[in-house]
Amino acid sequence: MKTDTIAAIATGLSNAGISMIRISGEEAFAVIDRIYRSKKGDKILSKERSHTIHYGYIIEDDQVIDEVMVAIMRAPSTYTREDIVEIDCHGGIVVTRKILETVLKNGARLAEPGEFTKRAFLNGRIDLSQAEAVSDIISAKNELALKNSVKQLRGKVREVILDLREKILRDIAFIEAALDDPEHMTLDGFDQALDSHLKEEIRVIEQLIKESQNGRIIKEGIKTVIVGKPNAGKSSLLNTLVGEDRAIVTDIAGTTRDTLEETINLNGILLHVIDTAGIRDTADIIEKIGVEKAIRITEDADLVIYVLDSSTELDQNDEVILELINEKKAILLLNKSDLPAKVTMDELRKKTNHPLISVSVKEHTGIEELEQTIREMFFQGELTLQEDIYITNERHRVALMQSLDSLKLVKQSMEAGMPEDFYSIDLMSAYESLGKIIGENVEEDLVNMIFKEFCMGK
């Protein structure tokens, strides 16, 4: 079947430091030849070896649009099993859009949402679990997330899940055989064996779920809110963080800096900052945005950074904020350590259990400690994904939770003294939930959801 050539921005348009435009189809090489120029101007990409990466420029009307890296991959060893060209550019909405437009002008058409994966499916390239890992690659916003998704593609999660499934199925089979042939097989004493199996299975799943939280944070970044009274140094802190690492700073289209979201790469930790500091000229931030709004924002956040001015005394507003963040992951920054202190660490320690860090945004001290604290809070100090197995996909995580619930129901049935045939009902549910992760069980909603998840090239 002949297919046309499609292209889309594969990285999402919002906040990535590097954006990637993917082209797939028979014309992919022809398209890139028309718009690519190497540094010396002598390379023709369609003549280069497959699976190589090339530095150069995207050109339109003899004008350089951006400096890029171009990866070329020939069918069939590609994601879609078609010829694929991937253009990595510097990000930023304007440039990325411009390159895509150029690609489209030169022979490709805009991909429909999820079309690459659809093609990968249709060309028999991937099973469901791998397709979703690819989805994670697409939305992966830093290198760690990318590593994680790649690992999933290689099927490590699959192995763990397969192993769990096999163990569960074995117990179901045992119960069922005994029910089917009660005169030949007995379930006497089986409860004890099952109980120990369940314990182990629950442990493994709980571990996967725990790690999936890290996985999500690595992929999506830590949703961070900076709060504090005016002049506490919120905006300076933000500027410092941005300025110091200068990794990724992107505005969201159509917004002004007043209600701003920033994405900051703090040495590999992605902070997705909701910047209440943006409202700069108001007298009292808490009054202005209202306690309710503050609650809403902080409730949604993974991390609250509360900036205090150590040179002014605590007041009622501080009490409100402290209560607000009581149940959250939060870090208190005692700013202006360079000035005479009116609020001391000891005083604050009586009021909160959250980590306290003395900083001077102005003097750039304490920022490293902040970074280390975040690291410890979210990654138990470690930010490596070398050998661990992570679930990064939300659907996978939900399925894990379901299987965990089912296994716990089995335990409940056992404790309630239910007959063994009731165990297998929930064991089977657990088995099926795990099956969803590796695509062994198809639900009508599943395919819809997968394709819906690929919100690219809209």
Next chain:
Amino acid sequence: MSYIYESYDVIVVGAGHAGCEAALASARLSLKTLLFTISMDSIAMMPCNPNIGGTSKGHLVREIDALGGEMGKNIDRTFIQSKMLNVSKGPAVHSLRAQADKQEYSKAMRKVLENTENLTLKQGEVTQILTEGNKITGVMTYSGAIYPCKAVVLCTGTYLNARCIYGETVNATGPNGLQAATHLTDSLKNLGIEMYRFKTGTPARIDKRSIDFSKMEEQFGDEKVVPFSFTTKREDLNKEQVSCWLTYTNEKTHEIIRENIGRSPLYAGDIKGVGPRYCPSIEDKVMKFADKERHQVFIEPEGLYTNEMYIAGMSSSLPEDVQYQIYRSVPGLENANIVRNAYAIEYDCINPMQLTPALEFKQVEGLFSGGQFNGSSGYEEAAAQGLIAGINAARKILGKEPLILDRSEAYIGVLIDDLVTKETHEPYRMMTSRAEYRLLLRQDNADLRLTKKGYEIGLIDEERYQKLLKKEAEIAEEMQRLERTVIGAAKEVQQLLQSYDSSPLNTATTLAELIRRPELSYELLEPIDKERKPLSEEVIEQVNINIKYDGYIKRQLHQVEQFKKLENKLIPEDIDYKDVPSLRIEARQKLEKFRPLNIGQASRISGVSPADISVLMVYLTQLNYTRNKKV
């Protein structure tokens, strides 16, 4: 010379358990029905085990009865021992099993058939299925008589090209030396029907007088017998029951088998048919489970009319002299006289994937089939299919939609769906684990699930239907009352709870909540339930189960909802799988051959992967989109 004889609406070929149900259903639905049997003396014969029911099979019998079939009533008439299996387990796996008096069972069924209006019995062998343009026109017998008809139901059991084998001895007969049907297979092949060859086996029958029962454990029937049929009154079942006996094989038995395994036609390769894994011959058990020191052997009476005893667990196709040695190695059978040898039987059957869920052949309109001919095994599986095939043959002629039960409605639904959807490579046997919604498909509620359907079809009379409605209402009313009735922490209540080791009440609760406690039940709460009205045992049973297992039942109902979503996603009849891009070749071939009615069914076809289903769903979405756009 052929000649045209009388014409009928429905002709049923074979009067085994499937054929009897098919013929009765058709005749009871007022269609002129003819039932062919190879011998009038082998109607509803039980050529193997002398019992009806057992785990999951008991469910089937209950469902047959709920729909208006005959098997349940017939075993209630003729049982000689009855037992509810798995009573220590949950209600979903309770299964009724009764030992039958084989001759009485056969006679009683024959009497029913002979006295059913619109039904004619005829001894003879059907040799040809007559069609015109892929549509049934009639059948022809060995004598050349042509019987025109509108629909045919094939229930030929194990008779097609049957061969009975033990050792080097081969008889070209059906079971029990009855004449095999040797012509029909060719006629079916000419119609383009794909045939399989399966095998099964039966153990020896031994003279009761030669058995030393003192070396065996006696197995009694239940004191309180539960009937199979919802129409049988419990008090009518009070009769003296006979016992079965349990003994074991031993190392000596196994040694004899190992020494002689080379003489087994199975191991020597003389038997080509595929046998069932779940009821292996004794030589299979010994060879495949070498570490097992002994195997159970149940000695069961064949009936009150005879001294023959059925040796359950020791079917075999070893030569006669070896059979003597192995049976006589078993404690209690040292002096056994074998009345009938054990044998394996090979027979032709069809690949059931050629059938629709209505049990009609996809490629021959008006041709239906049921029973072992469809690749199943067991009397109950056969009867269930016979009933559905008979009903649907009749409904086709009456111009009505076929009766198709889905997997969430009945074991019969599971059975037929498995047969017509999943590739069967061995005789198919029902098991409770095959029913994913078994908590809903209990043997105790078969009437509540299916009798309404039986009534709508026309196999259940008004009186029985009204009784069902009354039962339904009583159950609902009583459950509501129990959910609403509040019980306080009165002294009387606490004392009652204490007497059953149930924790005392801190605050008031409902009767329903108390019933949910594992150690309590509806019956036990009687002293503190002041407003209780007298209700039948059957109603109380349902109330108890529904309240006690409420949480589990709700969860299964939720699963059923999910299942129905895929089941309701229909595939257009005119779909051309060649147009579906990127289906794997195997899946494309399977779908093309099988032509599933809906996505649910498609997803259950072996060889069709989830990815194929995704591809198919993508295609259907696209197809719907473009078709809608054209309109």
